[in-house]
């Protein structure tokens with residue numbers, strides 16, 4: 632008999648939540664498109680709109696019990712605990728952890744949809760509002776495609792409490808600059824890295840094509856954060872800049888506490904959704920945590936593929952440094968918290984450049 636909790640994959644995803652926002656909403660009666668780079672991002676966004684229903688082949692069948700990623704590229708095949716699993720549990724682990732990650736993409740995209748709408752309210756410039764409206768539409772499309780894909784996997788896992796807290800703090804921030812830092816740099820840095828790695832790992836043509844389309848949009852979103860936040864921070868009073876730098880530090884610090892360090896120390900129990908994914912694969916979460924801890928003690932880390940992107944090192948921190956959201960004072964906070972400040976923007980710039988052409992849907 633079918634388990635009623637599994638008849639609708641969304642039945643256990645966590646209901647709804649309500650937040651209050653102290654953010655100021657800004658009318659702008661000067662309709663001049665006077666920020667050239669924003670105007671160009673807005674034009675590019677209009678040109679590169681795509682329709683998931685028309686442009687992706689949703690008839691492709693997916694067997695939810697089989698992995699949708701290449702196990703050797705998934706980042707766990709060097710962990711002794713995983714290597715010792717029998718073939719059935721290992722396959723179930725890969726399938727369920729992929730579904731868990733895709734569920735996080737889906738929930739994160741809903742957060743992005745709401746933050747982009749909030750930016751449309753709050754940014755002071757006409758070009759900024761038009762651009763933010765296109766990002767809102769982009770994020771709606773991302774929610775749509777991940778919802779459709781996750782439904783095919785027949786499983787949706789609850790949102791990670793750490794990701795939820797990060798997005799909640801961003802949504803309830805008191806200024807648009809903080810919202811753009813929390814979303815367009817920290818959360819979208821995390822997403823850009825995760826999507827990029829998923830595109831390389833997946834063996835499912837539909838997922839690869841879908842993620843490629845999403846990545847093009849996300850590259851534009853990260854570029855918006857850079858263009859617009861740089862401009863705003865450079866015009867700020869030093870006290871206001873420190874307030875923004877503190878917000879950026881708090882967001883990074885909270886994210887680190889959630890993931891266990893820049894590359895994950897494996898020293899904590901997985902979050903409730905991940906635990907459910909492990910249980911679906913018949914793996915005891917305590918045994919998993921112990922296995923990860925032992926691997927960490929032996930110097931073995933997940934995600935060590937040479938071409939993998941490290942969201943924190945390659946995207947988030949360089950983006951924050953580039954816009955001026957790391958000050959001399961906040962640099963000391965990073966040092967005290969043992970969080971390295973990376974400033975090499977090469978990977979970030981190469982991903983931003985990925986949005987330079989029209990979507991390739993061949």
Ligand SMILES: [Fe+2]
Nearest residue numbers: 740743770773
């Ligand atoms: Fe998105």
Ligand SMILES: [Fe+2]
Nearest residue numbers: 743819849852
């Ligand atoms: Fe985005």
